Amino acid sequence: MMKYGDEHAEHRFTLSFAERESRGQWLDIFLDIHKEADEMFPEDLVDPSVLVICNSQGDIVQIVLHDEGCDCEFQFTYAEKAQIEKFVQEHVNV
Incomplete structure (x- = not known):
């Protein structure tokens, strides 16, 4: 997770x-x-979550x-x- 324009950072x-x-x-x-x-998310990120948008066929769009x-x-x-795509494919019945 990184701010737009910041250096690449994996979490x-x-x-x-x-x-x-x-x-x-x-x-x-x-x-x-x-x-x-022992993982630290960016300090400006207070309560992160994910929105995955799929089309009617179940394909991830965003x-x-x-x-x-x-x-x-x-x-x-x-x-x-x-990682998120894999989780959705394995654990969410789309």
Whole structure:
């Protein structure tokens, strides 16, 4: 997780399913993030979570990092997005 424009920084975390919501042709999947032992998230990131937006076929269209339930100035790295995609494919019935 890193602020837009900052240097690349990988963070270790686990995920858990929170909820899902259908919006017409879109399916929103909300995930909770749990930092691993001894991991420090960026100090400006207060309460991170994940919004995964899928199309009607179940394909992931976008992965958004939320802070306190809202879009924020942070983004996931490619490796972190891959971890989230894998979690959704294995643990969420899309």
